[in-house]
Amino acid sequence: MWRSALNWLRSLNPLASLTGRIFIWFWLTLVVISMVSFLVLQQWARPYELTDLNAEEQQLLEYQREELENYLEAGMTPLQAIRYSGIRFGLDIYLVDPTFRLLGTPQPDQIELYMIGAMVESGEPLAANWENIRWLGAEPLRHRGETYRVLIKTTVDSGTGRLMDVINERLTWTFLALLVSGMLSLLLANSLSRPLRLLRETSRSLARGQLESRVPGVVSKRADDIGQLGQDFDHMAERIQSLIEAQQKLLSNISHELRSPLTRLQIALGIARQRMEQDTAVPQLDRIEREAQRLEAMIAQLLQLSRLENRLQHMDLQPLDLGKMLRTIADDANFEALAQDRSVRLQTVVPVRVIGDQMLLSSAIENVVRNAVKYTAEGSEVVIDTALNGDQVEISVQDAGTGVPPQDLPYLFEPFFRASNTHQGGSGLGLSITRQAVEAHKGTVKAENIPEGGLRITVLLPVSLQLPSSSGD
Numbered sequence: 001m002w003r004s005a006l007n008w009l010r011s012l013n014p015l016a017s018l019t020g021r022i023f024i025w026f027w028l029t030l031v032v033i034s035m036v037s038f039l040v041l042q043q044w045a046r047p048y049e050l051t052d053l054n055a056e057e058q059q060l061l062e063y064q065r066e067e068l069e070n071y072l073e074a075g076m077t078p079l080q081a082i083r084y085s086g087i088r089f090g091l092d093i094y095l096v097d098p099t100f101r102l103l104g105t106p107q108p109d110q111i112e113l114y115m116i117g118a119m120v121e122s123g124e125p126l127a128a129n130w131e132n133i134r135w136l137g138a139e140p141l142r143h144r145g146e147t148y149r150v151l152i153k154t155t156v157d158s159g160t161g162r163l164m165d166v167i168n169e170r171l172t173w174t175f176l177a178l179l180v181s182g183m184l185s186l187l188l189a190n191s192l193s194r195p196l197r198l199l200r201e202t203s204r205s206l207a208r209g210q211l212e213s214r215v216p217g218v219v220s221k222r223a224d225d226i227g228q229l230g231q232d233f234d235h236m237a238e239r240i241q242s243l244i245e246a247q248q249k250l251l252s253n254i255s256h257e258l259r260s261p262l263t264r265l266q267i268a269l270g271i272a273r274q275r276m277e278q279d280t281a282v283p284q285l286d287r288i289e290r291e292a293q294r295l296e297a298m299i300a301q302l303l304q305l306s307r308l309e310n311r312l313q314h315m316d317l318q319p320l321d322l323g324k325m326l327r328t329i330a331d332d333a334n335f336e337a338l339a340q341d342r343s344v345r346l347q348t349v350v351p352v353r354v355i356g357d358q359m360l361l362s363s364a365i366e367n368v369v370r371n372a373v374k375y376t377a378e379g380s381e382v383v384i385d386t387a388l389n390g391d392q393v394e395i396s397v398q399d400a401g402t403g404v405p406p407q408d409l410p411y412l413f414e415p416f417f418r419a420s421n422t423h424q425g426g427s428g429l430g431l432s433i434t435r436q437a438v439e440a441h442k443g444t445v446k447a448e449n450i451p452e453g454g455l456r457i458t459v460l461l462p463v464s465l466q467l468p469s470s471s472g473d
């Protein structure tokens with residue numbers, strides 16, 4: 001009851017979903033921007049304000065009114081009176097006549113006219129401020145039974161300072177708006193891209209074979225869609241890890257467990273052979289022995305494969321002279337091949353050194369050469385060749401057999417895989433060991449059918465040192 005209510009409340013949290021998050025952030029940013037632009041606009045359209053006169057201004061107004069009254073009495077026209085007094089006292093004096101015409105120069109701005117209107121309407125003397133301009137008035141003046149109104153335009157002392165203040169204020173607000181909205185956008189962008197980047201890093205490290213890689217807590221603990229994706233990813237990674245580990249463990253256990261009964265079988269076989277006086281059962285015993293040896297070899301291969309896959313294979317790394325190694329392999333293979341009316345030839349040898357484990361690397365290439373001898377046509381030749389390819393050396397083994405059906409090519413390096421056109425008994429482990437061993441040396445291996453018929457296996461290995469060519473053939 002409690003729990004479901006809590007869950008319901010949680011589902012209302014807009015930050016718990018990506019949509020909600022994006023919506024809220026954008027919306028907030030928009031609100032902040034529009035609020036600030038409203039404020040800035042208000043600054044532009046700052047209205048005038050009416051205040052009371054101070055004593056000094058009150059006095060000034062009254063004094064001017066009396067002066068003007070005197071001039072008018074003396075027979076000046078209103079315009080003459082304000083001009084004369086203006087020049088005399090250094091003031092901008094204006095008069096509103098009984099018909100509400102404004103007398104005086106220069107002609108004030110539109111906003112000033114509004115201010116004057118408001119001052120006249122209020123009926124009592126006031127001050128009206130706009131920016132650095134301050135109007136005083138309107139002081140009633142009676143002349144020949146009619147009412148005029150006296151106004152004086154002054155400027156506030158720190159006028160330019162005030163103007164700069166206003167401008168500065170506007171700039172500050174605009175800058176603030178940019179800063180705040182920029183920061184909000186940056187936060188949003190980061191809150192989306194950072195977890196995705198972390199997810200990508202995790203998936204890459206998983207793909208590299210680091211099965212224990214998991215999404216960092218900052219991602220998987222998020223309440224939104226990305227967090228859920230992170231949790232799902234972790235579940236997937238966990239499942240994959242346990243499956244693969246179980247499989248590898250099984251393989252390695254099977255190999256170990258098979259080995260001991262097989263050894264006992266072989267010992268018993270030897271004893272039986274010694275005790276057997278009559279020859280009748282000997283062919284069967286020979287057969288049992290052959291099968292036992294085959295099993296033994298296969299289990300040894302399996303064990304090696306499992307060690308390589310689990311990266312448990314000990315590697316005795318040292319600089320190896322590739323030419324020397326290939327020559328030994330070619331000679332041995334040629335010797336075996338001659339007995340089957342086939343031959344093995346080592347073509348060009350590039351003089352390079354590679355860093356590797358002698359036994360492991362030799363057996364990897366031997367597996368390929370042995371296959372080639374097995375599948376090449378009778379009377380034909382297997383060619384081993386090398387070439388430099390950037391900072392890698394390319395070792396190719398090519399035979400004159402029937403090749404592999406194209407649809408089988410991608411699976412050739414899988415354990416226990418045998419191509420559909422194969423009739424020769426083999427366990428299908430040789431090439432998978434080759435691939436694992438080559439990859440343990442940071443190399444790659446690929447297979448392709450050649451147009452003349454036959455298969456070419458190419459092993460690419462990083463070169464550690466290029467020897468002077470005289471040390472080659």
Ligand SMILES: Nc1ncnc2c1ncn2[C@@H]1O[C@H](COP(=O)(O)OP(=O)(O)OP(=O)(O)O)[C@@H](O)[C@H]1O
Nearest residue numbers: 371372375403418419422426427428429430431455
């Ligand atoms: N040179 C080749 N020509 C044609 N097919 C080949 C060649 N080399 C390998 N293959 C095919 O690839 C399959 C896998 O080879 P791999 O060396 O892994 O196993 P295998 O030779 O059958 O057995 P193992 O080497 O374990 O005794 C072979 O069964 C065969 O079908």
Ligand SMILES: [Mg+2]
Nearest residue numbers: 371426430431
């Ligand atoms: Mg083989």
